[in-house]
Amino acid sequence: MKRQVPLILCFLFGVVMILTEFSPHAASQSVYNEIVNWTLIVWPFATVLAVATLVQTHWARIQRRSEHWQYSYVVFAGIIVMAAIGVPFGMKHPAFEWLFNNVQVPMGATMFSLLAFFIASAAFRAFRARNTEATLLLVTALIVMMGNVPVGDLVWNEVMAWSPWSDKVSEARQWILDNPNLSARRGIILGISLGGISQSIRIILGIERSYLSGGDA
Amino acid sequence: MEVFGIWIAAFLTLCIYSFLYRDNPFYRFAEHLFVGMTVGYGIARSIHQGFIPLAWTPLWAAIIGESPAGYFKLIPICIGLLFFARLSSRHSWLVSYPIAILIGFGSGAMIPNAFQAYIFEQTRGTIEPFGSIHAGTLSGWEIFEAVLMIVGVVCTLTYFFFSAEHRGPVKWISKVGIAFLMIGFGSAFGNTVMGRVALLIQRVDFLINDWIGSISALF
Numbered sequence: 001m002k003r004q005v006p007l008i009l010c011f012l013f014g015v016v017m018i019l020t021e022f023s024p025h026a027a028s029q030s031v032y033n034e035i036v037n038w039t040l041i042v043w044p045f046a047t048v049l050a051v052a053t054l055v056q057t058h059w060a061r062i063q064r065r066s067e068h069w070q071y072s073y074v075v076f077a078g079i080i081v082m083a084a085i086g087v088p089f090g091m092k093h094p095a096f097e098w099l100f101n102n103v104q105v106p107m108g109a110t111m112f113s114l115l116a117f118f119i120a121s122a123a124f125r126a127f128r129a130r131n132t133e134a135t136l137l138l139v140t141a142l143i144v145m146m147g148n149v150p151v152g153d154l155v156w157n158e159v160m161a162w163s164p165w166s167d168k169v170s171e172a173r174q175w176i177l178d179n180p181n182l183s184a185r186r187g188i189i190l191g192i193s194l195g196g197i198s199q200s201i202r203i204i205l206g207i208e209r210s211y212l213s214g215g216d217a
Numbered sequence: 218m219e220v221f222g223i224w225i226a227a228f229l230t231l232c233i234y235s236f237l238y239r240d241n242p243f244y245r246f247a248e249h250l251f252v253g254m255t256v257g258y259g260i261a262r263s264i265h266q267g268f269i270p271l272a273w274t275p276l277w278a279a280i281i282g283e284s285p286a287g288y289f290k291l292i293p294i295c296i297g298l299l300f301f302a303r304l305s306s307r308h309s310w311l312v313s314y315p316i317a318i319l320i321g322f323g324s325g326a327m328i329p330n331a332f333q334a335y336i337f338e339q340t341r342g343t344i345e346p347f348g349s350i351h352a353g354t355l356s357g358w359e360i361f362e363a364v365l366m367i368v369g370v371v372c373t374l375t376y377f378f379f380s381a382e383h384r385g386p387v388k389w390i391s392k393v394g395i396a397f398l399m400i401g402f403g404s405a406f407g408n409t410v411m412g413r414v415a416l417l418i419q420r421v422d423f424l425i426n427d428w429i430g431s432i433s434a435l436f
Contacts (some may be wrong), residue, residue, distance in 0.1 A: 021325075044297065048301075070265070103226070106420075140407065144403065184373050184400060188373065
């Protein structure tokens with residue numbers, strides 16, 4: 001019951017998904033859509049469990065009075081405010097939309113924009129043309145960044161005025177993105193896909209079972 | 218209310234940027250508030266875009282006798298409820314049932330989708346220009362680009378091929394693969410930096426035009 005049933009369920013759902021994907025018959029497609037809906041129904045329960053774990057963690061922080069424990073109340077306030085408005089009144093409620101547009105979206109954008117500073121300082125420290133590979137990385141990144149903005153065009157035109165490549169940085173950027181960059185990405189995508197497929201087959205056949213116990217059972 | 222929203226957004230933006238100086242209570246407040254609100258938003262979204270339309274509405278239709286097929290939704294609801302077995306130490310093993318179903322579903326859906334969207338399409342895109350070479354519609358430069366593409370893909374794949382030892386010709390092919398990978402990573406880095414800078418410009422534009430603009434509008 002503890003090990004065989006999950007393995008059988010995993011096998012059944014995996015095989016049904018493969019077979020229904022390849023069969024265009026209406027009955028097969030309705031089974032496919034039903035299973036997709038089932039997983040979409042199951043996910044919210046997993047979300048609730050994840051929230052329960054988060055609440056447990058922060059509650060333990062408050063009880064233990066660990067460092068910065070006061071901020072756990074801020075987490076609770078955020079969860080309660082959004083859920084108390086969003087769950088009973090829906091996501092179209094003006095108060096929910098106001099909070100989303102004036103609190104959550106600005107904070108999300110600012111958090112991501114903060115990375116601009118860290119990525120720039122990390123690049124300043126890490127980008128050294130020590131060997132051919134590092135030089136390729138550095139030159140490509142510079143051309144892509146300069147080709148993206150008008151000021152990059154201006155700098156390039158001033159620096160490369162003597163060469164036949166002046167006024168060509170945008171074209172150079174696009175050529176890099178469309179050719180050597182795309183071929184590398186295709187290689188990575190093909191490698192990841194083949195690895196993902198082989199791993200999926202191992203999971204469906206029950207060879208890979210680490211998801212059942214956290215170890216290689 | 219609009220001006221109040223701008224002030225709240227500006228305060229939280231400045232709280233987060235204060236981290237550029239060093240970690241401080243304002244940043245920690247905004248960081249924890251962001252986590253909480255994102256989780257709250259996720260709860261509302263999973264209920265209103267997942268559970269209610271896909272489970273509750275059909276089940277309610279079955280209860281009031283409109284569509285008995287809605288009773289089938291009890292199966293995924295029961296599977297989902299098994300997640301809460303994690304909260305009981307005696308029955309925590311039951312959580313492996315929904316996990317196995319979701320992993321089986323994900324693995325089964327991944328195989329045909331990866332073949333279709335990635336392997337077939339990417340391979341087709343790589344070798345398709347060679348059909349035009351035969352038709353004589355490609356210029357010399359375009360032929361060079363087509364050859365460069367296939368060389369890049371083969372060399373990159375060789376670099377990730379660990380079943381053969383990287384010695385002799387394989388070593389040199391994988392070295393060319395590393396060069397292509399470095400160009401790929403450089404492009405990805407350049408694009409990421411520009412994306413983040415665009416966000417930064419948008420936030421600074423908000424602070425200068427919307428927030429400071431709202432102050433000047435008061436007087």
